[in-house]
Amino acid sequence: MSPVPILAVRDLSVRLGGRKGFLQRTILPVQAVKQVSLDLRAGEILSLVGESGCGKTTLGRTILGLQRESAGEILLEGRTVSGLAPEAARRARSIVQYAHQDAGAALDPWWSIGRTLEEGLLIHGVRNASERRDRVAAMLQAVGLDATSARRYPHEFSGGQLRRLALARILLLQPRVLILDEPTSGLDMSVQATVLNLLLELRERFALTYLFISHDLSVVERLSDRVAIMYLGRIVESGPAKQVFAQPTHPYTRTLLAAAPRLTGRRASGPSLVRGDPPNPTLVLPGCAFFDRCPVAMPVCQEAPPRLEPVAPGHDVACYGAFIEQTASIGAKRRA
Ligand SMILES: Nc1ncnc2c1ncn2[C@@H]1O[C@H](COP(=O)(O)OP(=O)(O)O)[C@@H](O)[C@H]1O
Ligand code: SF4
Ligand SMILES: [Mg+2]
Known part of the structure; x- marks a missing residue:
């Protein structure tokens, strides 16, 4: 295992709110993440656990660059991405992808699955249409779906299948690190188990590293190499x-x-x-x-x-x- 963490967070703090919101109501500032430090080593599963509202999603979004840190630093493969110009930061962060808690939100309801998945490849410079189709078909199979799913629309899939599609969408972008935000919440126990097994299989197959965000300790116990417990913005045990x-x-x-x-x-x-x-x-x-x-x-x-x-x-x-x-x-x- 490389001594340099694939993802490192150093003394990260994130402040949210403190501005006028809907109908000019002032949203009080929240220090959602407080001096958090984490190391994620290539190939491992680190789980971030805590009650709703403790700052897990904010930490994930900040690592991804969707939220700006107020202090601290984020490093990918030993190089800082904090303070980079937007284009350079986007390029540096391309090794990290985020699986949203609401899998359906990642898919356009009006687009076929094939079109949504191919769009990601097109944005990433895959110009050849038949290559895009082949890669989408192979990825659908990798996540346990039939290649004909490409012709269908999001409303035709179950909750568990939507999670698989959301994973297919981000895996086509060839990430090395996945931030999985409550990836099994809202699913029945049996479906949860199949999604978790799939995550373990995909990790092997694509040599992935996971930051696994969850409040479900039984899932965390089953999956994790390391665990970090978060309370009100701080890591209290890891x-x-x-x-x-x-x-x-x-x-x-x-x-x-x-x-x-x-x-x-x-x-x-x-x-x-x-x-x-x-x-x-x-x-x-x-x-x-x-x-x-x-x-x-x-x-x-x-x-x-x-x-x-x-x-x-x-x-x-x-x-x-x-x-x-x-x-x-x-x-x-x-x-x-
Ligand atoms: N856009 C926002 N503006 C102000 N406060 C926010 C915003 N988003 C989240 N928060 C607050 O930040 C804290 C952390 O939220 P979040 O990261 O979503 O927690 P978790 O994912 O652990 O449930 C909560 O107190 C939440 O109310
Ligand atoms: S013993 Fe004190 S420091 Fe430890 S959790 Fe309780 S209040 Fe906090
Ligand atoms: Mg959350």
Whole structure:
């Protein structure tokens, strides 16, 4: 595996809103992403997990260049794409594609599938019509659909088939990294399983790397090499998936895992529901954002946001309580 991450995010912050919206209502600014750092290594699946509204989509859109960062840097294959001129940034980002949560939104309802898929190739300079047709037919088969699907229209497909078509559309552009935003949400369990299997097959076949955005921990556990847990714009825990699932350390991760019904292996201890609602994202809190919901909060937690620190090799946690727990356990082992 190359030592240079295929995608790296360094101290990325993204501020949204803070302007006049519909009917001149002022939209309060939201710090949707706060000092996030991530490394994605070629070939791996890194899952980004957290409740709705924690900033997952905003992070994905910012990596893709659809949203501008307010601070920090994004690097692809070791080269920065932050601050590049639009054309250069577009070229540099062409190795990353985004699979939208709403698969149907990526397909024009008035165009045949063949026309939509060929259009992407045309924009990317494939001038020869028969080459475009052949490539579309081969890609439809690669995602498990019949080549005759090219003659049909989006409304003729089921939810699971639309996900396959959306994948075909972006894979024709030969990306190396896919940002998969809740790719199975809204699908029945059996269809979810087939889409997940397809994602694993496609990863092998096209040597892809995935940033997998989800709030479904059973899916994340099944798929991920590494996992990053996000709470109100910050990564609060990250590490190898096996380790985080076996030894969840942040109180938020513990409550998420304890609440997930279908998880296998060791169950997390802790309350099985995250108490209360997430704080208002427009508020700027001085300390840990999880304070009001945390079962083990201490006065120190209100002073400054805890920083991510290693608790094991490659396993980082941002929680004062976790470090007190770790120090106590090391002390107990020494005394034993
Ligand atoms: N265009 C926008 N303007 C202002 N706030 C926004 C906008 N889009 C999202 N937000 C806010 O940013 C935060 C993160 O949203 P989002 O990235 O969609 O979260 P997630 O994908 O984890 O559900 C939320 O508080 C959301 O309300
Ligand atoms: S820093 Fe404090 S409030 Fe935040 S999760 Fe850890 S123990 Fe709870
Ligand atoms: Mg989202």
